[in-house]
Amino acid sequence: MNNMKQTFVLTTLATALMTVYGPAMAADNADSDLISKPSSSISVGVGALMGDDRRQLGIVGGLHDTGGYLLFDADINRRNDETGTWQTLSIVNGGMSSREIRAEYQQQGNQGVSVEYRQSEREVPYLINTGVGGLGTGTQSVTTRCTAPGVPAGCYAVGTGTDFQLGTERTKYGLGLFKYVMPNLKLKFNFTNEDKEGNRHGRVGGQPEFAAVPIDWNVSQLDATFDYVLDKLQLSGGYSGSWFRNNIDLLAATRGGTTYYISQPLDNEAHQLFLDGGYNFTPTTRGTFKLSYTHATQDEHIPTYDIAAIAPSPTAPSSLDGEINTTLVQLGVTSRPMPKLNLVANLRYHKVDDATPVWFVVDTATDAHSTPLDYETLTGKVEGTYNLAHGYNLTAGIDYTSQDRTVPMGTTSAGVDTERYVPFRSQLDETTYRIQLRRTMSETVNGAVAFLHSRRDGSTYHEATHSEPGEGITDASIDPINIANRERTKVRLSMDWLPSDALNLQFNFEDAQDNYSGHTYGLRDGTAWLFSVDASYSFSKDWQLTGWYSHDDTEAKQHNYRYASGSYAAAEMFDTLEDIGDSVGLGLKGLLNPKLKIGGDLQWTRIENNYQQDLVVNGAGTRYEDPAGTSYTGPVPNITSTTIRIKLFAEYALKKNADLRFDVVHERWKSNDWSWQFIDGSPFVFNDGTKVITYPKQNSTFISARYNYKF
Amino acid sequence: MNLRKRWAVASSVLRKASRWLPNIGLIMAFCVSATTSADEMKVGQFKLAKADTVLRGDAKCTACHDETEKYPVLAIGKTKHGTVADGRTPTCTSCHGASESHMRKLEGQKDRPKPDVSYGGQYKSVEADSMVDRYFGKFGKATSTPVENRNAACQSCHKGGNRMHWDGSTHANRGVGCTNCHQVHTAHDRVRTRADQTELCFSCHKEQRAQLNRPSHHPVLEGKMGCSDCHNVHGNNPKQLKQASINETCNQCHMEKRGPFLHNHQPVTEDCTICHSGHGTVVFNLLKSRPPFLCQECHSHTSHPSQAAALPNEPVTSTRMLGTAARGCLNCHTNIHGGNSTQNNATAGRFRR
Incomplete structure (x- = not known):
């Protein structure tokens, strides 16, 4: 009876509305299509960047130099409802050098084809002024810096060269195809081809002198895969190939009549076969597997092999015959043996087998063999989640990782490798325990507390020449960071709270402690913690205020030994490196009237890098190098970098499907980073006279106006 | 008066009317049913069932739920899920369940029961x-x-x-x-x-x-x-x-570092994140720490690699004074990801050639 009453009321309402407003609704069919049919939009406008070039904040993204910009974006979506055929076109940043274009034609559930074009630029935030010749090519000539005007003869005076911008540009094309050959079998084919061109920072050799490494690379990727999906069984497999091609495989830089040859990455390629699968044994138990085998090679002719001036040792190869075979086998099971308990277990075997021959490359007083390296890693994981009462979930798990690593062995003396510079371990083991309590069923309060503890250790260290005082592994040896004994403890708390429909709050706290042990030197302790709060408040349906604050602090303590060298004394070095980050964000948006939406956004970020260096001098000599005429001053200063970004927008609706949008973005960047400076703050100059010009401040404003049209 | 206001006014008037004069509604319904197609109205069964709006069989849902609802629903028609010609696409109930109790709120119930499956918590x-x-x-x-x-x-x-x-x-x-x-x-x-x-x-x-x-x-x-x-x-x-490992993931875009090289740098072959933090750092090229501190996490070699961090006051050639300024240790060890030089010189094995 109650149901009848309810239905009757609804029927009455609907019927009356149909009677009264039917014509009006019919007239609004176009609006209805806008709501429920694929829609499109085009945005056209102009913008201008004023003030400073965005050298730091515009490294990537295409909005770098001051001047005018054409703004053009499009999102075209068309669907034939009868056939389910889509035609889409997406253009992002169409008027800029970071443009992305993608077009697709597909009949949903049957077949499709897509093409893609992507472009991106990256410019380093500093400028080079140099006399080096041949920039951008594989043959460059390096100047001799004038130590006094005209001295030595034919020298290069600092600052009189040409300005040169280091940077790269990527251009990528892609083609994608798919076809359902059966309802449950989908074939996919993807091919991408990317060119990367430009110049990156390099050096000559012998002495720290500038050279620009020319980049003329090509990367292509081909994936041919199938997805087979049944109710209980799913399989996915195929082939994946990738090729790297370098068109400038050697940099020759001449200085003072001597040519230095800087080797470059050589062509390489990889071919992978893979098969993934999953099977539901029961509605609550599922098994999965992954199998893959990758064969990667690098067998290009080595350019330096043919250069008489740097004749190789008789045992050096003309090509590496490099070969790396990687095998992955993974088995997993997830199960819910009882309604409140979820279990996950995984066993993973990953082996990187470097089958490259060992070559005796350098047979001078300091020998050097090539060093193919193998890694065989076995990982096991067991984790369970139990649903407690009141919406609480308790998760506990253990991960275990065991890794066998080859120890590269070159020339030996009394059983000790005299080539290697760093102690090595052939076995690493790490066990991680995790537990988490979370509440996810509440409508208004959700949170989690997680605790993680891991311990890593391994086999006995193999000593390395030169790296141990007196050689041999003693207490006074270094623990390389990647193989050192380590205990790690992490705590993470998070809470999301909706005290009212209008107010949302989110709190996060994370703390991590690393403790390294074993010997005396290397990274000893690491800590990191982060606190953040996010909030949003809706004043009304039309006005919303958002804000967030984040503070993080990361600290690393190192203990190293400085050997006496030159004028400086042996010393124990205790370094404490700390990064402190603070960020604040604040935003407001709303409707001034039904046609005018406005908003503003402020972000302030401050990053501080503190360098605390304590040198305890042990023996005769100076604290820092102190040759005649040159000072070398430490400790290094702290660095502070600040970013302020203010964004304002206004959007005025011209009609239902068209609006005008105005944006203003003002940015300020400031940093006292000394990376490219001498101790007095003057620009860093390489020994050849190349000067590096940095821009410690950036004040820029971008304004734009757009017309947005939806259809 | 816009459509929404019209709806509100009509609802209010009709709700009141239906309490006092239920038969008026019935009469109106029958009148309209004579001019309305059968799939839109089946008043005789006291069942609201107009034509589907977006998805197959969505009529019983879209009779109430539309873009004016707290949770607008019709935009699903713009998506792949809303491509009805593809027989695999869902209906409302295939995701939300039949939700009979939601549709028939019982008298005395303060709130309408939620659908069988609801998806809050975005x-x-x-x-x-x-x-x-x-x-x-x-x-x-x-x-x-x-x-x-x-x-x-x-x-x-x-x-x-x-x-x-x-x-x-x-x-x-x-x-x-x-x-x-x-x-x-x-x-x-x-x-x-x-x-x-x-x-x-x-x-x-x-x-x-x-x-x-x-x-x-x-x-x-x-x-x-x-x-x-x-x-x-x-x-x-x-x-x-x-990808299966960190290095395989990084190599997707940084394939030039994939190698293998004649002179491999061990941590490069093991895990890029030993030196780099993929999300961001304060040091150039996403290095976790600034040279020489970073390099000294592994290297305590005699001579210049163990130098203390400091800055020179002029152009220098001594490697003992170049581990910090500019690119630090990488000023000289430029091929730190691996080198391919056969030059018969120890510097080749130290990533300087």
């Missing part, structure tokens, strides 16, 4: 096209539907390909639901767009938000990369990476 975010920075995230109200049930509706179709290992993933085992990140009833599911997805990811991953605001970072905030370029959030690889 990690809502400020829209990037309105609020310019992509950093903010928050939870909406959660739902009482267990996450397994919510995800089951999606997984009934989306269970192959990249989602095959979802059940074993960290996200799945931390109670993340598909609709915590994905929006279904919208034309633009933001998490599927490279430039927008960080809005959702930052809802939980605050550490990564802080790192990506460092001066040296991958171009994620700039929209040229997305989290999903490196991570398969549906998978169960370590760190939910797209």
Whole structure:
């Protein structure tokens, strides 16, 4: 009876509305299509960047130099409802050098084809002024810096060269195809081809002198895969190939009549076969597997092999015959043996087998063999989640990782490798325990507390020449960071709270402690913690205020030994490196009237890098190098970098499907980073006279106006 | 008067009228039914059933739910889910259940029962096209539907390909639901767009938000990369990476560092993140620490590698004074990712040639 009453009321309402407003609704069919049919939009406008070039904040993204910009974006979506055929076109940043274009034609559930074009630029935030010749090519000539005007003869005076911008540009094309050959079998084919061109920072050799490494690379990727999906069984497999091609495989830089040859990455390629699968044994138990085998090679002719001036040792190869075979086998099971308990277990075997021959490359007083390296890693994981009462979930798990690593062995003396510079371990083991309590069923309060503890250790260290005082592994040896004994403890708390429909709050706290042990030197302790709060408040349906604050602090303590060298004394070095980050964000948006939406956004970020260096001098000599005429001053200063970004927008609706949008973005960047400076703050100059010009401040404003049209 | 106001006024008038004069409604209904197609109205059965609006069989839902509702639904018609010609696409009830109790609110019930499966708890975010920075995230109200049930509706179709290992993933085992990140009833599911997805990811991953605001970072905030370029959030690889290992993931874009090289640098072959932090750092090229501190985490070699960090006051040639300024140790060891020189000189093995 109650149901009848309810239905009757609804029927009455609907019927009356149909009677009264039917014509009006019919007239609004176009609006209805806008709501429920694929829609499109085009945005056209102009913008201008004023003030400073965005050298730091515009490294990537295409909005770098001051001047005018054409703004053009499009999102075209068309669907034939009868056939389910889509035609889409997406253009992002169409008027800029970071443009992305993608077009697709597909009949949903049957077949499709897509093409893609992507472009991106990256410019380093500093400028080079140099006399080096041949920039951008594989043959460059390096100047001799004038130590006094005209001295030595034919020298290069600092600052009189040409300005040169280091940077790269990527251009990528892609083609994608798919076809359902059966309802449950989908074939996919993807091919991408990317060119990367430009110049990156390099050096000559012998002495720290500038050279620009020319980049003329090509990367292509081909994936041919199938997805087979049944109710209980799913399989996915195929082939994946990738090729790297370098068109400038050697940099020759001449200085003072001597040519230095800087080797470059050589062509390489990889071919992978893979098969993934999953099977539901029961509605609550599922098994999965992954199998893959990758064969990667690098067998290009080595350019330096043919250069008489740097004749190789008789045992050096003309090509590496490099070969790396990687095998992955993974088995997993997830199960819910009882309604409140979820279990996950995984066993993973990953082996990187470097089958490259060992070559005796350098047979001078300091020998050097090539060093193919193998890694065989076995990982096991067991984790369970139990649903407690009141919406609480308790998760506990253990991960275990065991890794066998080859120890590269070159020339030996009394059983000790005299080539290697760093102690090595052939076995690493790490066990991680995790537990988490979370509440996810509440409508208004959700949170989690997680605790993680891991311990890593391994086999006995193999000593390395030169790296141990007196050689041999003693207490006074270094623990390389990647193989050192380590205990790690992490705590993470998070809470999301909706005290009212209008107010949302989110709190996060994370703390991590690393403790390294074993010997005396290397990274000893690491800590990191982060606190953040996010909030949003809706004043009304039309006005919303958002804000967030984040503070993080990361600290690393190192203990190293400085050997006496030159004028400086042996010393124990205790370094404490700390990064402190603070960020604040604040935003407001709303409707001034039904046609005018406005908003503003402020972000302030401050990053501080503190360098605390304590040198305890042990023996005769100076604290820092102190040759005649040159000072070398430490400790290094702290660095502070600040970013302020203010964004304002206004959007005025011209009609239902068209609006005008105005944006203003003002940015300020400031940093006292000394990376490219001498101790007095003057620009860093390489020994050849190349000067590096940095821009410690950036004040820029971008304004734009757009017309947005939806259809 | 716009359509919404008209609806409100009509509702109010008719609700009152129906209390006092129920037969008027019945009479009106019969009158209208004579001019309305049978699939739109079956008043004789006292059952509201107009024509489907977007999905197959959605009439009983869209009779109440439309774009004026608190949870607008019709935009699903803009999406792949709304392509009715594709027979695999869902109906309302295939995701939300038959929801009989929701449809028939009983007398005396204060609130209408929720559908059998409801999907609250979206990690809502400020829209990037309105609020310019992509950093903010928050939870909406959660739902009482267990996450397994919510995800089951999606997984009934989306269970192959990249989602095959979802059940074993960290996200799945931390109670993340598909609709915590994905929006279904919208034309633009933001998490599927490279430039927008960080809005959702930052809802939980605050550490990564802080790192990506460092001066040296991958171009994620700039929209040229997305989290999903490196991570398969549906998978169960370590760190939910797209590829089987960190190096294989990095090599997708940095293939020149894949090698193998004649002179390999051991940590490069093992794990890029020994030296780099993929999300962002304060040091150039996403280095975790500044040379020489970074290099001295492994190297305590005699002579210049053990130098204390300091800055010179003029151009120098001594390697004992060049481990800090400019590119630090990399001023000379420029091929730090590996070298291919056969030059019969020790410097070749030290990545200087």
